[in-house]
Amino acid sequence: MTEVPGDAIKLPGGRMTDGVVRVNDSVRRPASDSSEFVAALLQAFEQCEFDGAPKYLGQVDGMDILSFLPGEVPERFQVWEDNQVAAAGALLRAMHDATRGSELAGRFPVVCHHDVGPNNAVFVDGLPSAWIDFDFAAPGSPLEDFGYAAWTWCIASKCAVPVERQAEQVKILADAYGLQGPERGAVIDAILEQQARNARFWAELMASPDTAPAGPDVLASRIEWSRRELAFTAANRSVFENALA
Ligand SMILES: Nc1ncnc2c1ncn2[C@@H]1O[C@H](COP(=O)(O)OP(=O)(O)O)[C@@H](O)[C@H]1O
Ligand SMILES: [Mg+2]
Known part of the structure; x- marks a missing residue:
């Protein structure tokens, strides 16, 4: 059973993953078959100082923990400059x-x-x-x-x-x-x-x-x-x- 802290804020906008939440400066996503590869990938990004991705912060109660990246994530496709x-x-x-x-x-x-x-x-x-x-x-x-x-x-x-x-x-x-x-x-x-x-x-x-x-x-x-x-x-x-x- 997956539990998230009471101060978790639901993150809208995704189309695939139910239950993505923000907790303070982190994001928690339900772990899946891809968790292991994604953890290794995010760690490899960090090692080579590519900072265009969240940091992998571990796993708790069946949730992957990632750093929360401040900014805007557009919910809809649109015309860009x-x-x-x-x-x-x-x-x-x-x-x-x-x-x-x-x-x-x-x-x-x-x-x-x-x-x-x-x-x-x-x-x-x-x-x-x-x-x-x-x-x-x-x-x-x-x-x-x-x-x-x-x-x-x-x-x-x-x-x-x-x-x-x-x-x-x-x-x-x-x-x-x-x-x-x-x-x-x-x-x-x-x-x-x-x-x-x-x-x-x-x-x-x-x-x-x-x-x-x-x-x-x-x-x-x-x-x-x-x-x-x-x-x-x-x-x-x-x-x-x-x-x-
Ligand atoms: N590391 C993060 N930093 C900031 N916002 C995030 C992060 N991860 C997810 N989000 C927010 O949560 C939403 C859903 O997460 P996402 O990982 O894209 O799930 P889905 O598989 O449902 O598309 C995103 O559209 C974004 O607004
Ligand atoms: Mg998404």
């Missing part, structure tokens, strides 16, 4: 560099976060300054995170911002990340892959309604959204490619 997109690109690169070639990355180039949307970034003075919510972190290819970030920070099918301008922001993200040569040419495929993966992720949760973090209507709308975004990105492939060239 160029400097905010650039800061997200630089922060993503710094996080990848922190595990490049490390034991934790295993046979992959880096450890990926696998959920680097604005909803998992802490903003300080208007700029993303840290990532939170490492539950899906695992060894991977940087383009997995880059594709997901390009989508969730820069692209939206139902948005007043013209697609040419969205593509410009994908270029800003790529430049700030320092994405080079052939990898730059694979960005659209990486975005499409993440949109398809997202649709599959929510569909798989729908198949196990007892443990799903939302009801079938919400899950269905997320699948539909992911597919709509994929269709939009595919239809505008040349616009995105031209901007990145």
